[in-house]
Amino acid sequence: MDERFSVFPITEEEETQERTSRQDSGSKKKKKKTCITANVTNCKYDLVRSSLEAVNIFILKEESISLQAAYLFWFDSVVPMEKFQEMKAYQRINHFPSMGEICRKDYLARNMAKMHRARPTEFNFVPRSWILPSEYNLLQVYAQDCRKKKRKFPTFIQKPANGAMGNGIQLFRNAEKIQPCEQTIVQEYLDKPLLLDGYKIDLRLYCLVTHCDPLRAFLYKDGLVRLSTEKYVNPTEQNMDQMFMHLTNYSVNKQNEKFERHSDYDRGSKRSIKSLLIYLKNSGYDTATLWRNICDLVVKTLIVVSPHILHSYRMCRPGQAPHSDSVCFEILGFDIFLDRKLKPWLLEVNRAPSFGGDEKIDRDIKGGVIRDALRLVNIRASDKKRNLANQKAEAQRRLLRPSQSRLSTGNLSTSAQRRFIINRRKEELKEKLGWVRKEAAREEYEDANLGGYARIFPCHDRTQRERYTSLLSDAFQLFLQSKSAPFQKNIIDHYRAHNHCG
DSSP: OOGGGOSSOOOHHHHHHHHHHHHHHHHHHHTOOOOOEEEEEEOOOHHHHHHHHHTTOEEOOGGGTTTSOOSEEEESSOOOHHHHHHOOTTOEESOOTTTHHHHSHHHHHHHHHHHHHHOTTTSOOSOOEEEETTTHHHHHHHHHHHHHTTOOOOOEEEEETTOOTTTTOEEESSGGGOOOOTTEEEEEOOOOBOEETTEEEEEEEEEEEEEETTEEEEEESOOEEEEOSSOOOOOOTTSTTOHHHHOOOHHHHTTSTTOOOOSSTTSSSEEEHHHHHHHHHHTTOOHHHHHHHHHHHHHHHHHHHHHHHHHHHHHHSTTOOTTSOOSBOEEEEEEEEEBTTOOEEEEEEESSOOOOOSSHHHHHHHHHHHHHHHHHHTOOTTHHHHHHHHHHHHHHHHHHSOOHHHHOOTTSOHHHHHHHHHHHHHHHHHHHHHHHHHHHHHHHHHHHSOTTEEEEESOSOHHHHHHHHHHHHHHHHHHHGGGGHHHHHHHHHHHHHHHHHO
8 A cells, every 4th residue: 555645644744743753763773862970889988979970971890891991980098100101181080299298197297397497487287296216316305305394295196197096196195215116107196186175186087179270179167076075185194195185196096985976966976067167166266267277278289289289190191281171189177286275286198087976066068079079070971072172182283383493584584584583482471371271261160169168278268378388388389499490480380370360
């Protein structure tokens, strides 16, 4: 039977709908959505996995990992240097090389001591420290000097240089009892703490570093307040071993039967920083100044490590232009002590902070830290295709670029030399304009996707930027001394240019 004389002839409207449907199905095949994938085989935290899924990042199954490269790699532990070198430009990994320069207690003490000697009034937020065994004699001289001056005998706290969770920590009233053990650090114990309901506290804050070339950093506006589980008494020979009183580590105090879990964020042995700030404000404290001082402490700590990270990153990623998207990002855990005058002191920096979700407060705060960090890192499915296109374009530019012999202006006429210099200057200005536009677009995206974070570096305040630039310059000088001149100038000039534009 002829289809033109079908019992159910197709109307013009139905024919249009069918054609549109075919076009839609064809376009869907062409525009197949690319999934952003993550490799989490080196991550033990369920909270990280659920946070990745919450921002639409697909977790690769172990059997498919060898067949498919991931956009994101998440490691709980230190990452081997070769992994940074293997990373493609469109991929991301949650650590920077050389971050141990502030995350190992002995390295932090050494680097902070250098900056303190250069800028004593700026870097006075770390307890007096001695690295053992090399500084054991200096420790003993200090203790003897305190005795001679008949000042109050200080208490000392000894920690493993690369320890965590309160393991191996000891307190001493007599420095002579301290053993000069390898890879340990001794600090003067801060014995005038701000107390909360009679308990000693510390703060765990989360800092996100998204770039090192140049540095970009954000501080989460909430965090955890961790309380000891025995009411605080000034240290004496009799209470030196009462770790539930002197230490605030969660891993230590959760073993005490007095550890209190509570659904409210302003009660129990673990509370939120926002609830603490409300309590302090209602008690008459200047919380705005406190928060500024905390931000300042975090930025200065990052300034100390910035030359180390930048040098290692460029060694791992040779040829990557400044202002390019970073393959690295990192969430750092800052442990901060508050004294009675509300001065913040840096205790340590963790490059692998716990993302365990034992309690609701952990899941809520840490989950927000991870999700908002992933949004700021801005992993895009189109990055892979764009990266391949950029590689081809760069290869073509290198082929078309005149050789060095042809670039010599010695044999050119005066007018030709002038044209050559003008054209070269135009290229330089065009490149700088591209950087400025990229930075502006990046800041616009960040401002729209901060979530619970606030940008702390580069900061908006021009005076602060100039101050931090000066500190950065000192940090670079200390890092490589006279050899650092070209390396230092390259990065410092960037910040100075921003200061003049502000």
